[in-house]
Amino acid sequence: MELFIQQLLNGLTVGSVYSLVALGLTLVYGILHIPNFAHGALYMMGGYVTLTAMTKLGMPYGLAIVASMAAVGLLGVLMERLVFYPLRNAPPLHDKIAAIGILLFLEAFAQFVWGADYQTMPTPYGDVVTVFGFTLTIQRILIIASAVIIMILLYLFLKKTFIGASIIAMAQNREGANLVGINTNKVAMLTFFLSGSLAALAASLASPINLVFPGMGHLVILKAFVIIILGGMGSIPGAIVGGYILGFSESLGATYVSNDYKDIIAFAILVIILTVKPNGLFAKEGR
Amino acid sequence: MFLRVERLTKRFGGLLAVNDVTFSIEQGKINAIIGPNGAGKSTFFNLISGLHRPTSGTITFKGRDITRLPANERAKLGIARTFQTTHLFEQATVMDNVIIGHRLRTSSNLFDAILRTKRHRREEQACKEKAMEVLDFVGLTDVADRMVANLSQEQKKRAAFALALATDPELVLLDEPAAGINPDETEGLEELIVNMVQRGLTVCLIEHKMSMIMKIADRIMVLNYGEKIAEGTPEEVKNNEAVIQAYLGGSAIA
Amino acid sequence: MAILEKRRLWLAALIAAAILFPLFVANGYYVHMMTISFIWMIAVYGLNLFAGYTGYLSLAHAGFFAIGAYALGILTVKAGWPFWLAFAAACLLTTLIGVFVGLVALRTKEHFFAIYTLCVGYIIYLIIDKWDSLTGGVRGFIGIPAPADIGPLSFQTPAAQYYLVLFFLLVVVWIMHRLVYSLTGRTYIAIRNSEELALTLGISTMKNKLASFVLSVFFTSLAGALYASFIRFLGPDIAYVSVMFDFLTYLLVGGIGTLAGPVVGTLLVTFLSQQLQFLQDYRMLIFGPVLTLLIIFYPHGIAGGIIRLKAKRGEARRLQLEARQASAELAAASRQERSERYAKEG
Ligand SMILES: Nc1ncnc2c1ncn2[C@@H]1O[C@H](COP(=O)(O)OP(=O)(O)OP(=O)(O)O)[C@@H](O)[C@H]1O
Ligand SMILES: [Mg+2]
Numbered sequence: 083m084e085l086f087i088q089q090l091l092n093g094l095t096v097g098s099v100y101s102l103v104a105l106g107l108t109l110v111y112g113i114l115h116i117p118n119f120a121h122g123a124l125y126m127m128g129g130y131v132t133l134t135a136m137t138k139l140g141m142p143y144g145l146a147i148v149a150s151m152a153a154v155g156l157l158g159v160l161m162e163r164l165v166f167y168p169l170r171n172a173p174p175l176h177d178k179i180a181a182i183g184i185l186l187f188l189e190a191f192a193q194f195v196w197g198a199d200y201q202t203m204p205t206p207y208g209d210v211v212t213v214f215g216f217t218l219t220i221q222r223i224l225i226i227a228s229a230v231i232i233m234i235l236l237y238l239f240l241k242k243t244f245i246g247a248s249i250i251a252m253a254q255n256r257e258g259a260n261l262v263g264i265n266t267n268k269v270a271m272l273t274f275f276l277s278g279s280l281a282a283l284a285a286s287l288a289s290p291i292n293l294v295f296p297g298m299g300h301l302v303i304l305k306a307f308v309i310i311i312l313g314g315m316g317s318i319p320g321a322i323v324g325g326y327i328l329g330f331s332e333s334l335g336a337t338y339v340s341n342d343y344k345d346i347i348a349f350a351i352l353v354i355i356l357t358v359k360p361n362g363l364f365a366k367e368g369r
Numbered sequence: 370m371f372l373r374v375e376r377l378t379k380r381f382g383g384l385l386a387v388n389d390v391t392f393s394i395e396q397g398k399i400n401a402i403i404g405p406n407g408a409g410k411s412t413f414f415n416l417i418s419g420l421h422r423p424t425s426g427t428i429t430f431k432g433r434d435i436t437r438l439p440a441n442e443r444a445k446l447g448i449a450r451t452f453q454t455t456h457l458f459e460q461a462t463v464m465d466n467v468i469i470g471h472r473l474r475t476s477s478n479l480f481d482a483i484l485r486t487k488r489h490r491r492e493e494q495a496c497k498e499k500a501m502e503v504l505d506f507v508g509l510t511d512v513a514d515r516m517v518a519n520l521s522q523e524q525k526k527r528a529a530f531a532l533a534l535a536t537d538p539e540l541v542l543l544d545e546p547a548a549g550i551n552p553d554e555t556e557g558l559e560e561l562i563v564n565m566v567q568r569g570l571t572v573c574l575i576e577h578k579m580s581m582i583m584k585i586a587d588r589i590m591v592l593n594y595g596e597k598i599a600e601g602t603p604e605e606v607k608n609n610e611a612v613i614q615a616y617l618g619g620s621a622i623a
Numbered sequence: 624m625a626i627l628e629k630r631r632l633w634l635a636a637l638i639a640a641a642i643l644f645p646l647f648v649a650n651g652y653y654v655h656m657m658t659i660s661f662i663w664m665i666a667v668y669g670l671n672l673f674a675g676y677t678g679y680l681s682l683a684h685a686g687f688f689a690i691g692a693y694a695l696g697i698l699t700v701k702a703g704w705p706f707w708l709a710f711a712a713a714c715l716l717t718t719l720i721g722v723f724v725g726l727v728a729l730r731t732k733e734h735f736f737a738i739y740t741l742c743v744g745y746i747i748y749l750i751i752d753k754w755d756s757l758t759g760g761v762r763g764f765i766g767i768p769a770p771a772d773i774g775p776l777s778f779q780t781p782a783a784q785y786y787l788v789l790f791f792l793l794v795v796v797w798i799m800h801r802l803v804y805s806l807t808g809r810t811y812i813a814i815r816n817s818e819e820l821a822l823t824l825g826i827s828t829m830k831n832k833l834a835s836f837v838l839s840v841f842f843t844s845l846a847g848a849l850y851a852s853f854i855r856f857l858g859p860d861i862a863y864v865s866v867m868f869d870f871l872t873y874l875l876v877g878g879i880g881t882l883a884g885p886v887v888g889t890l891l892v893t894f895l896s897q898q899l900q901f902l903q904d905y906r907m908l909i910f911g912p913v914l915t916l917l918i919i920f921y922p923h924g925i926a927g928g929i930i931r932l933k934a935k936r937g938e939a940r941r942l943q944l945e946a947r948q949a950s951a952e953l954a955a956a957s958r959q960e961r962s963e964r965y966a967k968e969g
Pocket of ligand 1: 381384386404405406407408409410411412413453
């Protein structure tokens with residue numbers, strides 16, 4: 083039983099990271115209807131920028147995260163302006179291939195600047211505490227707490243502010259949004275900014291546990307895709323719930339099935355879902 | 370009964386795009402469907418041609434229940450259609466576009482293609498001849514070798530007609546054939562549609578251009594918010610109170 | 624007809640050049656590079672059939688390439704099968720897996736298909752990487768034999784292997800050529816153009832997509848098996864995203880959905896990569912942006928660009944001709960009118 087609860091806590095931590103990444107991905111999908119294969123590269127850049135800000139610029143952990151969120155957010159905007167915007171009317175094949183180009187460029191870039199080694203990110207929150215008889219590091223509590231806070235803030239932003247409402251409106255109907263006078267360009271840029279920031283936050287929170295390296299985004303992004311298919315492409319609550327479901331299944335699977343193959347769990351879930359429901363779990367009525 | 374839909378309903382989430390419509394398409398006539406934008410006309414076509422599954426209701430074609438039949442099977446039974454936006458392959462010639470229209474009447478496969486069997490040669494020839502025949506019928510023989518991208522809007526519509534006719538259909542569904550076309554050319558299209566019926570085809574037509582509908586349609590069904598609000602001859606429909614209300618509420622009759 | 628003749632001449636010249644290449648280029652390194660390029664071309668033709676002509680981006684093809692390669696390795700080394708039996712079995716096995724993947728994957732559309740195949744590719748990579756006892760895992764798989772002799776034909780020298788690979792490449796190109804200009808090829812193109820239209824034209828899109836996908840997997844597995852017997856060492860990396868990316872780059876530079884594209888793109892990019900060898904691990908710093916820029920500004924690639932240019936020129940010539948004819952008629956008409964008027968007045 084104790085092991086089980088320990089694993090649940092574990093799942094909660096991992097799930098928080100997944101949810102943050104999936105949120106960014108689903109926001110972009112909702113607005114622009116592109117699966118951003120380069121999202122994992124944003125995650126990776128987030129890890130490196132935070133690390134560099136801490137080790138080279140001597141920033142404290144918290145400040146470094148904020149700096150990283152801003153930097154990677156801007157990188158996302160740049161990506162939207164330079165690549166996805168020019169491709170908005172191109173055949174669907176094109177934006178995916180372009181995204182793969184960006185992904186490999188950013189990875190080579192990271193390797194060029196920071197090297198191929200695995201690097202550890204120091205955290206001031208490495209201490210172990212005991213809560214209700216369970217031991218866990220403060221870092222894990224931090225991950226869970228910040229994820230929840232950010233999700234609540236994001237929710238408030240989308241529901242209570244005008245610009246947030248525009249994002250929702252545009253996700254539902256792009257032409258309609260254009261008609262009622264929403265600046266769709268601005269909304270698209272903002273969405274990419276949010277998406278990049280969320281990825282940077284997730285990477286910065288997870289890195290003290292998982293290490294920083296050029297390929298750190300691969301698995302995460304693939305799993306984020308699984309999550310948003312699980313939760314419905316473009317759905318915000320779906321990304322959150324899906325992230326935690328995958329987090330729990332993985333940490334339980336690692337304990338009770340096989341640690342070696344735990345990464346396959348996500349893809350097995352995906353294969354099963356798409357086999358049964360080819361348009362995703364919560365596909366809107368279509369063909 | 371040629372084609373009959375019974376209590377047909379299509380729901381998109383909370384939206385009833387087609388709501389409890391009962392209607393039959395009469396053989397050898399020009400049947401028309403009109404209604405304001407978003408009334409569910411194209412959705413109705415999608416249901417008949419099989420691109421959408423109805424939420425409820427049945428479709429029978431020549432006595433056979435085709436409600437659950439996939440779109441490609443319906444085409445083989447003789448239901449052809451055009452789209453509001455032509456969907457043609459712009460970067461290929463008219464001929465190359467139209468040849469594929471007769472593919473459903475052929476059976477050669479991958480191996481026939483690679484080995485260039487007799488069957489493949491015979492069927493390829495048949496497809497070419499069919500394409501030539503329908504291009505002649507719609508009056509595009511001259512531009513058969515031209516790139517679709519370089520055609521006028523009206524020529525593209527004619528090419529789409531040709532593609533539909535190449536399937537050897539009995540029923541042709543035309544979704545707004547005259548949209549974006551000037552009045553002179555519209556007359557040409559009217560003539561073409563009348564010709565099709567004289568050849569023994571049955572036509573069902575969606576159109577916003579009222580002058581055209583009033584001139585060539587034998588029967589009209591009016592949809593509004595997915596519901597059938599009227600049905601009858603052009604004369605009857607023109608004077609129908611509900612129809613006038615619907616169009617005054619939305620956009621006026623053109 | 625003249626155009627066809629010219630094209631045939633070109634083709635014959637190209638094939639002759641390819642056959643003579645090892646005789647005139649003494650440098651073994653170039654023969655080696657050329658053989659590898661041919662293997663890539665076969666794989667890229669596989670990708671081209673499905674992405675270029677049928678319109679679906681499969682990101683699992685590097686995985687199929689790897690399955691073909693590993694299957695050959697395992698069957699020859701671990702199971703001790705005769706080479707050519709193992710070769711055929713490797714391609715068949717991969718193709719069979721392709722059938723199963725296709726049956727499920729092809730029910731999904733567009734984005735879902737790309738994501739799905741990306742995940743399938745990753746599963747293949749993970750399995751190769753983790754199944755140590757079978758694949759050697761990260762340590763790699765060694766000791767794959769070179770192709771066995773067929774009667775008097777021996778494939779022990781690099782030049783002989785070059786000809787073997789060239790033979791398979793020519794077969795693949797021949798099949799592609801026949802296919803593209805056939806009713807079946809036209810059917811694939813119709814599906815690429817608009818699946819809805821194809822359906823309403825009575826085409827069974829599922830059946831056709833599956834056939835195209837399976838043939839495309841077969842080509843790719845063939846390339847994988849050839850790769851294994853030529854390089855004779857395998858690592859899990861060949862199933863990885865970066866190999867997928869290489870395939871895509873070759874295809875896009877050459878021209879997606881064209882017959883010449885895979886050859887042109889692969890030759891050009893491998894040649895450029897040679898020039899940029901000093902970059903090594905960082906070559907993606909250049910090729911990443913190149914691919915992205917290409918897809919934004921020049922999505923048709925080299926072969927596609929040339930085809931378009933020719934089509935445009937043909938169209939322009941036709942219009943010019945028509946215009947000249949029309950103006951001649953007009954001039955004739957006005958001349959006649961004038962002379963009639965003179966006749967009346969005079
Ligand atoms: N695939 C779909 N998913 C969700 N909603 C749809 C879909 N197709 C159509 N609709 C909705 O159904 C309604 C009817 O649309 P439809 O295209 O049938 O109208 P229409 O009568 O053809 O209009 P128009 O004259 O503008 O062509 C519209 O509100 C439209 O937004
Ligand atoms: Mg419509």
